[in-house]
Amino acid sequence: MRTLTVSLTPHQAEMMQKRLKKAYAEGMASGEGREVRAEVLLAELKAEARIG
Numbered sequence: 832m833r834t835l836t837v838s839l840t841p842h843q844a845e846m847m848q849k850r851l852k853k854a855y856a857e858g859m860a861s862g863e864g865r866e867v868r869a870e871v872l873l874a875e876l877k878a879e880a881r882i883g
Contacts, residue, residue: 839847
């Protein structure tokens with residue numbers, strides 16, 4: 832895994848915190864997760880890219 836360091840202004844950091852909290856809440860509200868095999872996920876993504 833690669834580490835990336837980013838410097839944000841206080842305003843940017845505040846905005847990021849609000850967006851992360853919203854994304855977390857939406858994810859939690861979306862229901863149970865599911866296990867997906869990597870090759871199945873890649874095949875689905877490639878199929879979507881061809882269609883869309």
